[in-house]
Amino acid sequence: MLWKLIKLELKKTRWRGLLLSAVVTILMLVLWVVGSDVPNNDVETYDRAFQSIMNYVGITYVIFASVLMSRMVIDEYRNKTVTILFVYPVPRHMIFAAKLIIIGVWTFLTVIMGHLVVSAALLVANSHYHYITEPLTGDRLWEEAVRTIIIAVTAAGLSLVPLFFGMLRKTMPALIISSFIISNSGMVVMNNDILYQSLQSMSILALVSVGVGSLMAYLGVRRSGEL
Numbered sequence: 001m002l003w004k005l006i007k008l009e010l011k012k013t014r015w016r017g018l019l020l021s022a023v024v025t026i027l028m029l030v031l032w033v034v035g036s037d038v039p040n041n042d043v044e045t046y047d048r049a050f051q052s053i054m055n056y057v058g059i060t061y062v063i064f065a066s067v068l069m070s071r072m073v074i075d076e077y078r079n080k081t082v083t084i085l086f087v088y089p090v091p092r093h094m095i096f097a098a099k100l101i102i103i104g105v106w107t108f109l110t111v112i113m114g115h116l117v118v119s120a121a122l123l124v125a126n127s128h129y130h131y132i133t134e135p136l137t138g139d140r141l142w143e144e145a146v147r148t149i150i151i152a153v154t155a156a157g158l159s160l161v162p163l164f165f166g167m168l169r170k171t172m173p174a175l176i177i178s179s180f181i182i183s184n185s186g187m188v189v190m191n192n193d194i195l196y197q198s199l200q201s202m203s204i205l206a207l208v209s210v211g212v213g214s215l216m217a218y219l220g221v222r223r224s225g226e227l
Contacts, residue, residue, distance in 0.1 A: 029117075033056060050144055062179055154206040157212065163217040
């Protein structure tokens with residue numbers, strides 16, 4: 001049943017514009033990181049460079065997820081189309097679960113893609129301009145790949161939190177503002193130098209963010225009286 005609801009939501013959502021916006025956003029991040037942030041801020045280590053990429057990509061796509069959330073949840077309330085789903089013999093919590101799963105997976109995938117593309121662009125640019133002179137080993141790349149997955153899971157969890165605030169007023173501005181604050185706060189924590197060096201600690205924080213995000217989303221929907 002849940003899978004059928006997910007497929008229904010996927011068909012309802014206009015993905016072409018979202019995908020195009022995601023691609024344009026990645027290109028803008030590449031231009032910013034490679035053309036301005038790294039060369040102008042004397043970034044001399046890969047740790048510093050990858051932390052910067054993690055920060056920009058994480059914040060950007062958590063906010064981006066709030067736009068998708070607005071379309072899939074808030075707009076349906078404002079347009080009264082969500083009531084059509086409620087007439088089906090399907091538990092309401094499963095309807096919202098399908099929507100949140102799509103939003104979480106979308107955030108997870110866009111963060112990974114963004115991180116990979118921006119990192120690859122940085123490595124290509126660095127091979128020509130030598131911003132960073134330290135050697136980059138295979139082990140270091142593997143470690144960063146694992147860290148990217150952890151950050152993507154963290155971002156997916158954080159992307160669900162704004163629903164709590166969005167359901168209070170059922171407006172897009174409430175979602176955007178809350179996602180901006182939450183994403184910045186989350187990335188500040190993840191960018192802590194001590195935490196950044198511990199994949200185990202980052203993994204625990206990622207699981208916590210998923211748990212908190214799911215709980216906050218549930219409380220937001222329940223408080224609105226829809227569960």
